[in-house]
Amino acid sequence: MPHSDRVLVTGVGAMTPLGADAPSSWSALLRGESGVRRLEEEWAADLPVHVAARLTVDPASLLPRPEARKLDRGEQVAVLSAREAWRDAGAPQVEPERFAVVIGTGTGGVLTTLGQDDIFERSGIRRISPFAVPMLMPNGPAAQVSMDLGAKAGARAPVSACASGAEALSLGQDLIRAGRADIVLAGGVEACLHPFTLAAFAQMKALSTRSADPETVSRPFDVDRSGFVMGEGAGMMVLERDGFARARGARAYGVLAGSAVGSSARHITASDTEGQVFAMESALRDAGLSPADIGVVHAHATSTESGDLAEAGAIGRVIGGHAAVTATKSMTGHMLGASGAVGAMAALLALGDGAVPPTRNLDTLDPRVELDVVRGERRTGRWSAAVANSFGFGGHNVTLVFTG
Numbered sequence: 001m002p003h004s005d006r007v008l009v010t011g012v013g014a015m016t017p018l019g020a021d022a023p024s025s026w027s028a029l030l031r032g033e034s035g036v037r038r039l040e041e042e043w044a045a046d047l048p049v050h051v052a053a054r055l056t057v058d059p060a061s062l063l064p065r066p067e068a069r070k071l072d073r074g075e076q077v078a079v080l081s082a083r084e085a086w087r088d089a090g091a092p093q094v095e096p097e098r099f100a101v102v103i104g105t106g107t108g109g110v111l112t113t114l115g116q117d118d119i120f121e122r123s124g125i126r127r128i129s130p131f132a133v134p135m136l137m138p139n140g141p142a143a144q145v146s147m148d149l150g151a152k153a154g155a156r157a158p159v160s161a162c163a164s165g166a167e168a169l170s171l172g173q174d175l176i177r178a179g180r181a182d183i184v185l186a187g188g189v190e191a192c193l194h195p196f197t198l199a200a201f202a203q204m205k206a207l208s209t210r211s212a213d214p215e216t217v218s219r220p221f222d223v224d225r226s227g228f229v230m231g232e233g234a235g236m237m238v239l240e241r242d243g244f245a246r247a248r249g250a251r252a253y254g255v256l257a258g259s260a261v262g263s264s265a266r267h268i269t270a271s272d273t274e275g276q277v278f279a280m281e282s283a284l285r286d287a288g289l290s291p292a293d294i295g296v297v298h299a300h301a302t303s304t305e306s307g308d309l310a311e312a313g314a315i316g317r318v319i320g321g322h323a324a325v326t327a328t329k330s331m332t333g334h335m336l337g338a339s340g341a342v343g344a345m346a347a348l349l350a351l352g353d354g355a356v357p358p359t360r361n362l363d364t365l366d367p368r369v370e371l372d373v374v375r376g377e378r379r380t381g382r383w384s385a386a387v388a389n390s391f392g393f394g395g396h397n398v399t400l401v402f403t404g
Contacts, residue, residue, distance in 0.1 A: 007173045008245045008252040009402075011089025011238030012345050013081040013187075017053035017231050017332050020062075021084055025342075026349050029357040030378045034215035034331050036229050043195045048202050050211035052193050053218075053231030053333030059191075070131045071144060072109035073232075074191040078141035079148055081234040082185055086149055089238035092183060092248055100153035100181040101146040102172045103236075104164025104188045106337030106392070107197070108138030114196055141189050153181045159337075161392030162300075163261075164188050165235060166340025166400055170259035172239045182244040187236035188341035198230060204269070206304060218334075219361035220301035220327035221308050221369045228302040231333030235341030237348075254348050257385070257403045258287025264395030271310035273317075275397045280318040280387065283399035287385070291319045294401075295383025296356055297371075298347040300391045301327035302334050311389060312369040319387065325373045326350070330360035340390030344400050347386040351404040355380050 014021060017035025018028035028035075035053045044050055059076035060068040068076060082103075112135040119127050134140055139157035146155035154175070158167040165188020172186030201207045208227035210217045218229040239256060260282030264275030284291065297315055301308050315325065328346050329335075335342060350356045355378045362375040388400045 005177055006242035007176050007256045008240045008242055009237050009254055009256055009348055010240050010245055010250045010252050011085040012253065013084030013088060013236040014234060014342055014345060015055055015059065015077050015081050016233040016342060017055060020057045022345065029328055029331060029346060030355055032331065032358045032360050034360060035231065036214045036217055036333055038211060038214050047195060047198055048209045049198050049207045051214040051217050051229055053229055054193060055232055072112045072135040072140060074105060074109055074189050075135065075140050075144045077191055077234040078103055078189040079144055081187065081236045082145040082149065085185060085236040085238050090250060092250065094183050096150050096152035098153055098182040099151040100175050100184045101142050101151045102156040102158065102168040102184055102186040103142040103145060104158040104160065104168035104337050105138055105141055106159065106161045106164050106190055107192045109136035109140055110192045110197060111194055112136040114194055145185065149185065151185065160396040161394050162334065162336050163340055163390040163392035163396035163398045164337035166344060166388065166390030166398040167261055167396065169237060169256065169341060169344055169400055170261050170398060173256050173259050176239060176241050182241045184239045185236060186239055187234060188338040189234035190336040190338040191232045192336065193230060193232055201230060208303070216361050218303050218330050220299070220303045220330050220359060221312065221366055221373050222362050223364045223366045225303045225305060225308065227304055228329065229333035231335040233332065233335040233338045233342060235338055235345050237345065253352050255403045256400065258283045258289065258401035260286055260399050262397045264397060266395060269393050271307045271391065272395060273310045273313045275395060276311060276314035276389065276391060277318055279397040279399040280314060283401045287401040289385055289401060293385045294319050294323050294387050296347060296350050296386035297323045297325045298343045298386065298388040299325050299327045300389045302329055309368055312371055316370055321371055323372065324356045324379050325371045326357050327359040327373070328357055340398060343390060344388040347388040348402045351383055351386050351402060354382050
């Protein structure tokens, strides 16, 4: 691929259950820490689910009050993480018409929707916020970030369930390759911890109902896994056209070398090995790499039996057993639309730092998982390429490939 077509990552930002920014989140991942905690709210007592992975800081407390009250919690998190990524990239000077934003979300402003509906039922129409509509729109985070940073080449908002953040990064790569932008701020966000959403996922039997020791509940690939833990957060990356970044002397974390977006077109919720194989194989072709080139895999691995096994089979078929596999949802919980972007950040930083985070709570690897899953402590080494997988209800399959 010619240098002018390469897509560099020049900035990262994040808010997760492990930290209020990307560096603290990454350090906690490498230490194998857990952000899963017991839900202390009164309403949680009536639910079958009693744990979740909340942010370490209230995003509203980091914004001026007049600004915070006009933004849904997800929009607050998106704006803060985007600002961090932009600063990390050096706040580059770019023509607004050459700067785009792509931010995905799985549920949009569901906290606003549910909260405003409750106000309507209790107090009537006059008490509904005039900001309710821009707060609940799924394109709200992308729109707010585009206005905050002055991006005029588009504010796109892919909504593809738990693959939304990863699809946003793939779309950002496409925009730069197509010559439609020099810089794209891309990523994913989710903030939907609410009794309704927890109850809805619980009714699907997707969430773990364990709570005796919250930090041990999320256990991807372990024989004793019992479902995922819902989390909230955001991950953002600044993507740049190689030539543009070189001209301004930008530092780069690495290259978004390839990506693929596929749809299983088979079942609304069931995991699909064949669709995942297609996404991984297509992304490798797009990057011009072979399976042997991949040293690190960040697995989607949510801690459900069917999902873990489907992905393990796909990774084994496409990449084989030589790569170091990590499943960081064991620490962050499942951040839904944000998870793919945060996982992509972990895969990228693993290459640059030469360290792969461990998979927490992996006491006994499921014998059907024939992969080299990192556990116990971080693994150090040097790898030239990494894969990050992200899959979502609706049959969305996304694979990203990074090189150092």
